[in-house]
Each structure stands twice: as C-alpha cells, then as structure tokens.
Amino acid sequence: MVNKRKQLHLIVFLVLLASTAFTVNPVFSQQTKLTYTPHWLPQAQFAGFYVAREMGFYNDVDLDITIQHPSPTEDVLDLLVAGKADIVSHFLISAIAQHQSGTKMVCFGQLSQNCAQMFVTRKKDSINKPEDLDGKRIGIWEAGFQEIPSALIDEYNCSVEWIPIVSSVNLFLMGGIDAMTVMLYNEYDQIINSGINEDELNPMLFSDFGYNVPEDGLYCLNETYYKNNDALKRFVSASLRGWEYTFANKEYALDLVWKEMKAANIPSNMAHQQWMLDITEKMYNRNDKPIEVGELLEQDYIDAFNLLITIGQLEAEAKPDFDSFYKKNQ
Amino acid sequence: MRQAWKKSFAIRVSLYILPFVSLLIAAILIFYYFFSRGMITDSAESNAGEIAQSAVNRIEQVLVSVEKVTKSEALFTQVFTPDDAAIRLMLSQGIKSNPEIFGGALAFEPNNFNSEQRYYAPYAYRNQDTIQISYLGNENYEYFYMDWYQIPFTLNKAYWTEPYYDKGGGNILMSSFSIPFYKKAESKSIAGIATSNIALDWLTAIVDSIQVYETGYAFLISRTGTLISHPAKDKIMHESIFSLAKEMDNLKLREIGRAMINGESDLVYIDNELFPESWLYYLPFPSNGWSLGIVFPDSELFASLKKMNASLIFLGLIGFSLLCFIIFNAARRVTVPLRKFAKSAREIAEGKFDTTLPEIKTQDEMGQLYHAFEYLRKELGVYIENLKQTTADKEKIESELRIANEIQMGMVPKLFPPFPDRNDIDIYALLEPAKEVGGDLYDFFFIDDNKLCFAVGDVSGKGVPAALFMVVTRTLLRSSAIKDVPIAKIVQALNDSLSQDNEAQMFVTFFLGILDLETGDLEYVNAGHNPPVILTKTKDPVFAKMTGDMALGFMENQVFKAAKIKLKTGDTIFSYTDGVTEAANHYQELYSDERLLSVIKVCQGCSAREIIEKMYQDINLHASGAEQSDDITMLAIKYRGPDS
Numbered sequence: 001m002v003n004k005r006k007q008l009h010l011i012v013f014l015v016l017l018a019s020t021a022f023t024v025n026p027v028f029s030q031q032t033k034l035t036y037t038p039h040w041l042p043q044a045q046f047a048g049f050y051v052a053r054e055m056g057f058y059n060d061v062d063l064d065i066t067i068q069h070p071s072p073t074e075d076v077l078d079l080l081v082a083g084k085a086d087i088v089s090h091f092l093i094s095a096i097a098q099h100q101s102g103t104k105m106v107c108f109g110q111l112s113q114n115c116a117q118m119f120v121t122r123k124k125d126s127i128n129k130p131e132d133l134d135g136k137r138i139g140i141w142e143a144g145f146q147e148i149p150s151a152l153i154d155e156y157n158c159s160v161e162w163i164p165i166v167s168s169v170n171l172f173l174m175g176g177i178d179a180m181t182v183m184l185y186n187e188y189d190q191i192i193n194s195g196i197n198e199d200e201l202n203p204m205l206f207s208d209f210g211y212n213v214p215e216d217g218l219y220c221l222n223e224t225y226y227k228n229n230d231a232l233k234r235f236v237s238a239s240l241r242g243w244e245y246t247f248a249n250k251e252y253a254l255d256l257v258w259k260e261m262k263a264a265n266i267p268s269n270m271a272h273q274q275w276m277l278d279i280t281e282k283m284y285n286r287n288d289k290p291i292e293v294g295e296l297l298e299q300d301y302i303d304a305f306n307l308l309i310t311i312g313q314l315e316a317e318a319k320p321d322f323d324s325f326y327k328k329n330q
Numbered sequence: 331m332r333q334a335w336k337k338s339f340a341i342r343v344s345l346y347i348l349p350f351v352s353l354l355i356a357a358i359l360i361f362y363y364f365f366s367r368g369m370i371t372d373s374a375e376s377n378a379g380e381i382a383q384s385a386v387n388r389i390e391q392v393l394v395s396v397e398k399v400t401k402s403e404a405l406f407t408q409v410f411t412p413d414d415a416a417i418r419l420m421l422s423q424g425i426k427s428n429p430e431i432f433g434g435a436l437a438f439e440p441n442n443f444n445s446e447q448r449y450y451a452p453y454a455y456r457n458q459d460t461i462q463i464s465y466l467g468n469e470n471y472e473y474f475y476m477d478w479y480q481i482p483f484t485l486n487k488a489y490w491t492e493p494y495y496d497k498g499g500g501n502i503l504m505s506s507f508s509i510p511f512y513k514k515a516e517s518k519s520i521a522g523i524a525t526s527n528i529a530l531d532w533l534t535a536i537v538d539s540i541q542v543y544e545t546g547y548a549f550l551i552s553r554t555g556t557l558i559s560h561p562a563k564d565k566i567m568h569e570s571i572f573s574l575a576k577e578m579d580n581l582k583l584r585e586i587g588r589a590m591i592n593g594e595s596d597l598v599y600i601d602n603e604l605f606p607e608s609w610l611y612y613l614p615f616p617s618n619g620w621s622l623g624i625v626f627p628d629s630e631l632f633a634s635l636k637k638m639n640a641s642l643i644f645l646g647l648i649g650f651s652l653l654c655f656i657i658f659n660a661a662r663r664v665t666v667p668l669r670k671f672a673k674s675a676r677e678i679a680e681g682k683f684d685t686t687l688p689e690i691k692t693q694d695e696m697g698q699l700y701h702a703f704e705y706l707r708k709e710l711g712v713y714i715e716n717l718k719q720t721t722a723d724k725e726k727i728e729s730e731l732r733i734a735n736e737i738q739m740g741m742v743p744k745l746f747p748p749f750p751d752r753n754d755i756d757i758y759a760l761l762e763p764a765k766e767v768g769g770d771l772y773d774f775f776f777i778d779d780n781k782l783c784f785a786v787g788d789v790s791g792k793g794v795p796a797a798l799f800m801v802v803t804r805t806l807l808r809s810s811a812i813k814d815v816p817i818a819k820i821v822q823a824l825n826d827s828l829s830q831d832n833e834a835q836m837f838v839t840f841f842l843g844i845l846d847l848e849t850g851d852l853e854y855v856n857a858g859h860n861p862p863v864i865l866t867k868t869k870d871p872v873f874a875k876m877t878g879d880m881a882l883g884f885m886e887n888q889v890f891k892a893a894k895i896k897l898k899t900g901d902t903i904f905s906y907t908d909g910v911t912e913a914a915n916h917y918q919e920l921y922s923d924e925r926l927l928s929v930i931k932v933c934q935g936c937s938a939r940e941i942i943e944k945m946y947q948d949i950n951l952h953a954s955g956a957e958q959s960d961d962i963t964m965l966a967i968k969y970r971g972p973d974s
Contacts, residue, residue, distance in 0.1 A: 073470050137484075142475045163484065166475040170492055173554055176484035193572045194554035195584075195591045262568075265495040267556065269565075271573040 031064040032231040037085035039076045041167070042069050042260040043268065044276035045185060045216070046089075048111075050256040051249075052242025061234035069264065072167045073142065077219075080105065086224050087235065091215045092296070093147040093304045099325050100305075100314050106225045107326045109218035109236040110296035111243070112283045115211055116184040117148055119204040120191060125178055128202055130209065134158040139165045139172055139180035148211045149181045151311045155209075169194065185279035189272050213304045215283065217296065225327060236329045240294050247281050250274070294329060298322045339668070340661035347657055348650075355646050362642070366635050371609075374631050375597040378542060378611035378624045385540055385548065386613055386622055389533050392430045393617040396507050396526050397488070399424050399431060404511035404524035407436055411514055414452065421454035422461045424526070432456055432496075432504065432529045435466060436511075437473050438522035449473070451522075479523045482508040486520065490618030493530055493558050493567060503530040503558070503567065505618070534559035534566075537622065543633075546626030553619040555587045578602050586610065590621035599628065667696050671703055683711040731794065735763065738797050741804055742772055746939065754847045755782060756968035758938035760946060761961065762909075768961035769796025769838075770907045771804050775811070780847045783811045786859065786905040786965050787840040790881075799836045803828060803882070807842070817844050821855040821882070821890040828883040837883035841905055848972045850897040855890045857882050862905040863930050865941075866898065871930040873923070874903070899971030904930060904941060909960035913949050916956045921949055938966035 038046045049067055052058055058065045068085065070076050076088040077098045090098075092110070099105055119138070121127035127136065130152055138153075140146050142164035153160055163177050169187050172180040173194050182188045184205065192198055206212070218236065225232060246253040254273050261268045289297045305320040403424055406412065412420060421434045433455030443450035449467025456462075467473050474480060482489040488509040496504040506527040510520045533550070537559040540548035550559040555570035565574075571587035574580075580602045589596065593614040601607045609631055611624045629636075670688035677685040687707065690700035739761070746758055759772050769789030777783050787803055789796040803824070810823045821842055828838065841862060843854035854862075854874065858881030861873035879890045897903065906926075913921040929948045933941045942964045949962065 071470055073472050073475070142472065163480075164475050165480070166472070166477075168477050168492070170477050170554070171481050171484055174481050174485060174489070176481055193570050193576065194556075195570075195572050195588050197584075197588075267567040269569040269573040269577070271569075271576040 031059070031062045032228060032234075033064040033066070034086040034228065034231060034235065035066045035068050035084075036087040036089075036235070037068050037070055037076050037079055039070070039088060039090045039216070041072065041266055042257065042264050043186065043266070044254065044257045044273040045280055047253040047257050047277055047280070048243030048246045049239055050242075050260055051246045051253050052238050054256055055242065055245060057238040057241045057245075058235070061238050063231060063234055063238060065235065077103070077105075080219060080221060083221075086228070087218060087220050087232070089216050089218055091145055091147075091213075092217050092300065093213050093307065094145060095217060095219055096301070096304050096325065097147065097308055097313055100308070100318060104222040105219050106222055106324075107217045107219050107296055108225060108232050109239070109294050109329055110214055110300075110326075111217065111239075111294065112215040112280075113286045113289060113297075113300075114283045115148065115205075115207045115213045115215060116279060116283050117145065117206045117211075117215075118182060118184055118188065119149065119152075119179050119206075120172075120182050120188055121179045121202045121204070122196075123200050123202055127179060130156040130158065130204065133160055133179055135160070136178035137161045137163050137176075139163045139177040141181065142166050145181070147308060147311060147313065148206050148213055151307050152206060152209055152211060154311055185276040185283070189275045193269070193272055211307070213307065214296070214300050233329050236294055243284070246277070247284075250277055253277065296326045298326075301325060339665045340658050343661040344654060344658045348654060351653060352650060355650060359639070359642060359646060363635070363639055366638075367632065370632060370635055371597070374609060374626070375611060378597065378609075378626070379595075379613070381540055381542065382548070382611055382613040382622050382624050385536055386615055388536055390615060390617055392528070392533070393490070393507070393615070395428065396431055396528055397509075397617065399428050400434065400507050400509055400524050400526040401488075403434065403436065403526075404509050407524065408511045408514060408521070417452050418454065418463050421452060422463070425454050425456060425461050428526075430528055430532070431526045434524075434526040436522060436524050437466060437479055439520065440474065442513075442521050478506040478508045478525050478527075482510050482523055483520055486510055490553075490620075492552050492554060492556060495567065496527065503534065504528065505530055507618075530558065540624065542624055542626040543630035546624065546630065548622060548624045551587070551590060551621050551623065553591055555591055558620065574604055578604065586612070590614070590623065591619065593619060593621075664696070667700070671699065674703065674707075678707055678710060681714075683707060683714070734794065734797060738763075738768070738801065741801060743774060748774070749776075752847075754970045754972055755845075756938045756970060757784075757966070758942050759963075759965040760942050761963045762946075762958070763961045764792060764909070764958045768792065769800050770909065770961035770963035771800040771838075772905070772963050772965045773804055773807060774965070774967070775808070777811055777813045777844065781813070782845045782847060782967070783807075783842070784845070784905070784965060784967060785840060785842045786862070786907060786963060787838045787882075788859065788907040788909075788961070788963070789838045790836050792961070795834060795836065799828075799834075799838060799883075803838050803840070811842075811844075816892065817842060817853045817855055818890045818892045821857060821879070822888065825857070825882040825884075825888050825890070826886045829886040829888075832883050835883075837881045839881045839907075843903065843905075845897065845903075845967065845969065847969070850899070850901070850969055850971065851894060852897050852903065853892050853894045855879060855892050857890065860906060860908055860911065862903050863927065864895065864897075865902040865904060865930055865934060867900045867934055871904075871927050897969040899969060899973070900935075902933075902938065902941065902966055902968040904945075905965040905967075906945075907961060907963040909958075909962035910945070910949060910964060912960060913953050913962065914956060914959060915953050919952075921952050925952070938968045941966045941968075 036049065038049065053065055053067060070079060076085060076090055077094065079085045080088045081103055095107060127133060133153065138160050140149060140162045165171060169180065169190050171177055172191065188203065191201065220232060254270060254277060257273050258270065286293065291297050301322050302320050308314040309316055309318060403420055406420060417436050421436065424434050425431050433453060435451050435453040437451035440448045451466035451473055452463055453466050454461055454463050478491045488507065491506045491508065493503050493505045496502065504527045506525050508523050508525040511522055511524055513519045513521045537548045537550045547561050549557060551571050552558055555572045556567060557565050557569050560566055571590065572584055575583035575587060583600065583602055586598055586600065590612045595613045597609060597611045600610050605625050607628045608625050609628060612621050614621045667688040667690055674685050674687050687700060687703055690697050742761055748757055749755065757774060761768065761770055761772060769792050771787045772785065774782060774784035785807055787800065789799040789803065806824050806827045810820045839859035840857040841854065841859040843852055845852045856877045857879045861876055863871045864874050865871045874895065875893055877891045877893045880888060911921050911923055911926055929945055930941065933944055945964055
C-alpha cells in the first residue's frame, strides 16, 4: 500500500515536471496589452468580447485585452480621445461625426450591420406614426446616439422636446415622457419586462423608415492603429471568433454576461439577456451586402455621412472620406 | 353463492341499505371536503392578508416617516432659502434624528443655488457612526438625469425610486424618496429636488422574516415588477416577475405581476417552477406602489384537511364496516323469530298443533305475527278437530245413505225379466240417481192376472227428503192400486195421502198406467209428468197425450182425469223422468225431446232392455262426461199381445 502511494507520487511529480518544461509560461510571452471600452454597460450586446477573453481567443493571438466598461454618463469617444481606452466600440454615425470633427481615429471593424434604434410609445397615447410625435417629449440617451432620431424627427418636420435619459426606462414607465428612444435589443424588452404588454406599445423601428444605419463598430485613434496595426487586426479576428462562438453557444455566453453584469451590480436577468443576444445576432446579419464579416460597406458610410449633413451636424459641403475613416482588416 | 343472498333476508336488507349508506357517507365526505377547502382558503386569505397587511404597515410606517422628513426639508428650503451651512446642518440633523434614513440631499437645478455653479447638491450620509457631507454632481455624474432627480422633476411630484445598489453606501440595496421644491417667488418653478435614501436591508429583513405554514415565504416586487426581496437571493434586483414569467413562458404569472404592480390585492393559485402548486396572496404598498407577495404551498395549506380527510375516510370505513355488521346482525336478529315461525309452521302443517311458537313479547309487527300464528295454531287445531268429527259424521251419513240407497233401490223392481213366466209383456227399467239417494221412482206390478199397473215419478228436490217422499209415494201407490178401482181414483187417493201434512211442500210428478194385457188397453193418468213415448211398429214414435193433471202433493181433493189408448202387439210405451230430456253436456245443452224421439225411432223391434240401453248410451254420449245433475229413470214396457 505504502509502495503504491510512493509510486503514484513519483508519477505525478514527473508529469508536472514534463508539463512545466513544454508549456510556454504566459508571464514570459510577448502579449500586447490593450484596453477595450464598449460603448455601454455590461450586457449581452458585448457577449462576443467576453467569450473571446474567457475562451482565450485573445491570448491565442498574444493579446492581453482589458474590457473596461464606461460609466453611464461617459462618452467612450471622449475616453478614446483622452487616451483612457485603446479601443472603443461605438455607433457608426456618432463615430463619423467625431471623425469629421477632427478626431484622428479610424474604424477597423464593423460588427453590427443594422439599426436597432427605435421609438417606443404607448398605444393609449395614440402616437402611432412619426408625425404624431410633434410637440411631444421624447426621452433620448444623454450619452449620445441622437443622430438618427433627430434625422427622423426632422424629416417629419416635428418639433419635439428631447429629454436626456441616463440609463433607465423608469421615466417612460412613470409616464414622464411621451416617447422614448430605445434599442430593440435592450430597453424595449426592459419595458416589456416591467409589466407593459407588447400590445400596449407602438414600436417605431428606424430601419422601417429608411434609416438602417449600422451600429456597433470598433474604433481607435490613428496613432494606436499605426502603432498596433497587427494587434488590432488580431483583436478583430479574435473578437469575431468570440462572436461566432457566442452565437453557437448562447447559454455559455449568457453565463459570462451574467457574471459581468453581476460584478457591475447591474440588474438584469437571463430572459432579457437572451432576448438581447438573439436581437444582436439579427443585427449582425449582413443581409445581401457585398462584404465579409466584420467589414464596413462604403455605401453605409456614405448614407450615414449624408444623414449627418441632413440634420446639420455636418456642413453641407463636407465630403465623405471612407478611406481615412475605415481601415479594412487585411 | 349467487343464490345465497336471495335466501338470506339479512343479506338482502344489508344489500338494500348499504349502497345508499355508502353513497351518503361519500356525499357527506365530498361535501365536507369542499366546504372545508373553501373555509380553509378563506381563512388562509384572511391570515395571509393579516400577515401581509401587518408587514406592509410596518414598512409603510418607515416609508411615511422618511417622506415626512424629506417633505419638511423641501418645504424648509422653499420657505427659508437656506445657505450652504444651513442646508448641511438641516441634512445632517435629518439623518441624525431619523435612524432609518441613510442619506439625504438637496439637489438644485443647474445654476439655481448659485448662478456660477452648475452642480449644487450637498449630500449628507452615514459613514459608520459619523455623518459626512459630500457634494454630488460633476461631468461624470450629471445628477439631473438620475431617476431620483429626473422623474420627480419631470412628473413634478414625489417619487420613490426603483431600488438600486448604492456603491457609496456599502453596496447595499437602497431606494430614495424624492420630492421637488420650488423657487420661493414663483412656486411653480422647480428649484431642485429634496431626496432621502434608505437602506432596504431592514425592509427585506421584515419581508424575509415572514413565514407562512412550513415553507411559505414572502417576497417583494417594485413598481416595475423587479424582485426586491425573495428567498432566492440571486434573483433579487436581477429578475422581475415579468422576466421570470418570460423565462418560464408563463402568461398567468405575467398577468398576476401586472395586477400586483397595478396596486391590486388577491389570493390566487399558481403552479410554475418558481411557485410550484402554491397560493399567492399579494398586497400593494400605498406609498411607492411596491407589492408584497406571500406564497404558501397548496400541500401545506391543505395539509390538515388532507390529514383529517384521511382520518375521516378511515373512520368512515370503520363506521361502514360496523354498520354492515350491525345491519346484518339486526336483520338476522329480527328474522330469528321468522325462521322459528317458518319451522313452527312446517310442524303445524305436519299436524303438530302442540308445537311451541317462538316467544315474542314485543307489541310490534313480530308480536302481531306471533298472535296471528298463535290464533292460527289454535283455530287450526279446533278446525282439524271439527273436521275430524265432521268427516266421521259424514262418513257415517254416507254409509247410512248407501244403506238408504240400497233400501231405495230395493224398493224398485230390479230383477229382469220380472215376470219370467209371462210372455205377453217385456219390461225393463233403469234408475240412475244423481246423488246417493234419488227422488225418482218407477214401479210395476199386477193388480190382477191381466192388469199391469206401472208408474214413473219424479219427486221435487233431491237427496234424502226426495228419496223419503219417493218411498212414501211408492208405498202409498202399492196400497192404493187396488183391483177394480178406477185409475183416476187411485191417483186421487194417492194425491190426498201425499198432500196431507205435506209441510215440506214436496210434490211428485207422476205417470200411472194400467195395461190390460188381454186387450192392450192402456189407461193412464199423467200428473204433471213427462209424456211417455208410444212406439209402434208402423208409425213414428209419439208422446202420449197429456191428461192435464197437476203433480201430486199440492192439494187434497184434486180430481184427476184418465186417458185411454190401445196398444197393439209389439207396441212399446217408454216412460222416463226429466233427467233424460234435461241431461246436459258441458255446454249446458239439454238432451231434448227431439233427440229422445229420434233415438226411440230406430228402436222399433228392439226389446225393452235394448231400448233403455240404447237410450242410456246415447244420453252418456250427449253428456260426454259432464256431471249428471238429475236422476235418470227410464221404464220401457213392450206389449207382446195375449197370444204370445
């Protein structure tokens, strides 16, 4: 008995020795450290990044990625300019506006290919179409994303009062505003999960009104791009790998999302995150666009650019410059 | 076995009663079960209601006191426009004197407190045993857009925020009460928001401490359905009742959630993963629209009922078995005398009239049966005794009647031929009484050497009186028929004798003839009797003419007329009583004169005996076994002439 135990110890020791000899210790590897700041608080919208990190997809390509979420009042583009984040994700349209304002930044990956933004109103208020919003109070994220809603409201010649909202749908639930700008994958479902039935709501998806502007894209400063060009390419491919794995293993991905949210003390639940992940997958659908996954279509850029001119955020004579805005991940 | 129950009265009675009794017991049990269920549900609703109401009241008390403090601060700020120091003091005092308040702030509109200051929101809060002051608001914390500020501001009314985790306050669950305060001059313009926040640990402790039955518990949801307190801690602040309903794909739970956040109160039955087979009672908080739910498993609610039901079913079964036993035995006991009666009846039937009857002392139906049986037994004894006597008497009478019949039959000549030494006459007769002794008679005898006197009679009535009257008639005839006395006188004398002292009012129809065998002259008197048939060789038989005389025995001094005919050699006179012509068959059809004549007609050339035998044969043929109702008497006299 004693002999057998000794033998076992010996075997374990030898196995450990062998594994130490043939494994590359991460401490000594040449990993590139980058901070990625998603444009919103932890949720399933960013599941692919958590999965890539947890599954070691970043490690696999020698990246040490820190995912750092912003506070509800922080604009990630400000964080980017301030150098507090190496990589940020943001909506295409906000990024174009920032780019046009002179920020030396590039888009090096486009994840979402569709617009999930929408207005939601209560049926009992009889606000059924954009025209009905005239004279109404509309909740809008204080952190940004107001370009498309503004364009839509302008198109219908409505005069509205924009009420900045930080993070909750409570003001809408309490009847403090007539309409609210929400994301199909997020707040729309939150409203339903707060006890308002879907048939009591009027959803107005912007994509249904000709504003199918892609959303989540990956951005960094020019400086970062040229300095870490290779690392960023690896970041995009590892992230896409993470997303691919996410859509194939939603339960696992949702577990990670759950942990992330719990750590940040953000109230949520599986039902909602499941909904968000499902919608995100739909948003990532390229439809018939002649592009590869993770790429930005030039026409989408031009349409978004023109939209900014329409709402007066860009001057009429501004010219789109796709090449300086977008760097294809090659 | 199948027949056994038919044979036992006790089993049959049991089988009649027990199904009904079992139905009754089952019905009572079912009624009791549902009635009790209703009662228990009502009582559970009222219990849960009381528990919930008491918890809500306790919590409301705190919420209301927080509201009061905050409202006072808002009012104070509005009225006195305090400076920074005063505000700090007020906030600190508010917290100090209200242990339930964790922190309080007066958040002003941008540049409102001071035109150069965008953010002014002093916030006093507890830090261990001290109260600290900090100033809220910076570029990263635009408090104007926070729910606690924005919602009461936009709605222009007081508001309890949804619960949130406060990072600064030890990461505990909190909720804030906020209320707008206004600029002094123009009170409708909001100057800012006064707010107080409270930790919810004491509140969740109250809710968590609620225990209903064994595993029942309470939970709390906010105005948006978010779980604030629940035994499953990981669900708190993450799940709403609606997200849970969605995860479980349970629309009913969603509807309950809507009722809860709409401030309704009810007791409902639910069954899903979160609340398996349970009852949920919910009650709203008036202050902030939150809702308290009390959940208790159906099995625990009705545990006592189920236990009691099991006992009741057990007792019911025992009771039923006892009842079976009792009914069976009672029926058996009741029927014991019946069985004894049956035995006694059999013994009585066998003639043991001294048998002992079962002793019954009760006055009920069994008592009546006993008395009836006793009476029956005695009466039957007496009756049988009488019957024995009567039978003996009857046998004696019958024996005497047999003797009387023999005597009667001995009175009429029965020896044929009666006058074997005479060739001029052929006589044959038959008397067949309907009963043992009859009232018919016939007779013939010589008055002198050549004159044959013969008679046929039928006494009214039957039996012994008729027979006696017949004997009297026959005796009187023998004494009255004297040579040379005219036949009418003979009959008259006979009538007078019979009529005297005839108190019984009996009478006799009578045919009397005197045949002169030398001449063939036949003189006769027919006293109300059937006319005899005269059968000659050449002509069809005819009835002898009636003499129009009455039957004998009615009255004295009656005068009779005689008739006379002449018989030729070979002629026959056939006399009979109405027993012949009135002999009936089963259809009550009478033999009739016509049939008599038709039979006689074919008897030309027959001897007297042959005529009577043929007649008798034909009468029997007609009767075809029907009972003979009257005496049958026939007398045939064939005149052979003096030269024979």
